[in-house]
Amino acid sequence: MSPVPPRKAPRARLFGFLWWTRYGIPAIVVLAGIVLWAFNSSNFEGSAAIVGAGLSISLLNFLHRFGVQSDRDRAREEAARAYYDAHGYWPDERHRHQG
Numbered sequence: 001m002s003p004v005p006p007r008k009a010p011r012a013r014l015f016g017f018l019w020w021t022r023y024g025i026p027a028i029v030v031l032a033g034i035v036l037w038a039f040n041s042s043n044f045e046g047s048a049a050i051v052g053a054g055l056s057i058s059l060l061n062f063l064h065r066f067g068v069q070s071d072r073d074r075a076r077e078e079a080a081r082a083y084y085d086a087h088g089y090w091p092d093e094r095h096r097h098q099g
Helices: 011-039 044-087 091-097
Strands: none
Touching: 011 044, 044 091
16 A cells, blocks of 8 residues: 655635735734724824734735845846857847757
8 A cells, every 4th residue: 555645735724814914914903003093092102013013924925026036037037047148149049949
């Protein structure tokens, strides 16, 4: 009997987790700050700090995604340079050299 390979997480499940991390957690923190201010309007500074924390979480998520995108662009450029070194022309110039 062959061993059963480990199950991979479905793409939809992973997308849900990422969506929750990017948008759900910051939204709940901001909402908590607004609710705190609504029920205790004399504590505006504390409420504003909680809203600021939620917005900071959103900004950190954005900056992380921006940095990861930069890494992907760098990897694509490196692959194009390796292709150029091997073939003598860029990958998007293939149509000129075929035929």
